[in-house]
Amino acid sequence: MASPPLALLVSERGTRRLAAVDDRARALGLFAGQKAADALALVPDLATFDHDPAADRAALEALCDWCVRFSPAVAIDGEDGLLLDITGTDHLWGGEGAMLVDLVARLARWGVPARAAIADTAGAAWGLARFGEDLAVVPSGGQRQALADLPVAALRLDEAAEAQLPRLGLHRVGQLYGLPRAQLAKRFGLGFTTRLDQALGAAAEALTFRRPASPWFDRLAFFEPISAPEDMARVAADALALICARLEAEERGAKRFEVVLHRLDGQAFPVRAGLARLGRDAKRLAKLVVPKLDKVDPGFGIEVVTVHAAGVEPLAAVQNGLDSTAGAGLDETLAPLIDRLVNRLGEARVWRADPYESHVPERSVVRAAPLDPPPAAAWDPDRPRPVRLFKRPEAITALAKVPDDPPVFFTWRGRSHRVRRAEGPERIAQEWWRAGVAEGETGPGKVRDYYRVEDEAGGRYWIFRQGLFGGEDAPKWWIHGLFG
Structure with a gap:
């Protein structure tokens, strides 16, 4: 038993209308935009479903990804079309004609009827696919002749121009070739002449591919x-x-x-x-x-x-020595290991710490790719930084002889440390040229005095006192890193 005609419905201002119809419904006189009540009166057995634009878009995007097997450059065209740049790929199918037949046959096999065309320009291919033969392959430079007998709607015009041209007796694209360009632009706008030039190859057209176009x-x-x-x-x-x-x-x-x-x-x-x-x-x-x-x-x-x-x-070729290792630096030896780690753990989890020009300790280190060239900036050797810098400073309690002296005793994570040696202070204040200061960094009124201290057990720590005596807030002690 044959399936009934099909239509999709959409609600517009409280009225149910047809959003799309299939070939059987179209043959019975139904059309998009028609009231659903009128359509059902004409075709009682009409099968109707709600129109779902989001699902249609998702299906078109999936089809776009599927077409990557034919070309790496595929663009979505409106609500029902795809544009493929097949430059340099048609030879894999034995020519443009064989490629077109294979594409349409595969789509039909999966229940996706399609019309297709191949031309030098996207505009010509668009018009021929919609208004020409089911399968059309235009020879290079032949788009002018191929478009001549098509209706003016094949030029992707706006609704006003598409409706006005037939009233002037201009029904076919070929009738526009001999008309004065200046008069056409003045009457219908520059968009009209641009579309005509794009279809004929006289003007370039940029396509937005779903994936970046790559010849590789x-x-x-x-x-x-x-x-x-x-x-x-x-x-x-x-x-x-x-x-x-x-x-x-x-x-x-x-x-x-x-x-x-x-x-x-x-x-x-x-x-x-x-x-x-x-x-x-x-x-x-x-x-x-x-x-x-x-x-x-x-x-x-x-x-x-x-x-x-x-x-x-x-990438220039590298000449190895007789032992196949000469000339291979440490980076070349590490590269295979880093590649395995990155592909197994993820790029964000394999990195190298590089120095960054900043007075604020939290900003003096940045993440870099493991084998990137080393940066020009480096830490000041007269102001060493700890091997391990904490992500956030940790609060400690400390005791100093006088307010500006280094601590003689501090407690961190419940453990007491008596200081044997200390160097400092190194005062670090805000970077006034920055527009804002992130949470936890030095800011207005948050001056830090850093000390490098060593306890009786030989542990070396980087601690600081935040705030000044006599200021609004009482000074507090923090530990920010370890020197090994």
């Missing part, structure tokens, strides 16, 4: 789907070898790699690997990617694997 993309497709763990590991290594070979040929390296396994049902499983330094060693990358494949559910099989490289920069 490659793809592997299989005659039969794969699902065995060893097969997935092998094809992931093969895909990395492809992109690394391209990087080596152009003397470049990358810091981030992504291998995406595309399942038969359209689900995509990205597996990412990052490097501490620029690299293009496929074997080393495979060791980082393969352990993460155990989280990939192959389902009924993986049919396509794509690989992307990001953070690509020039």
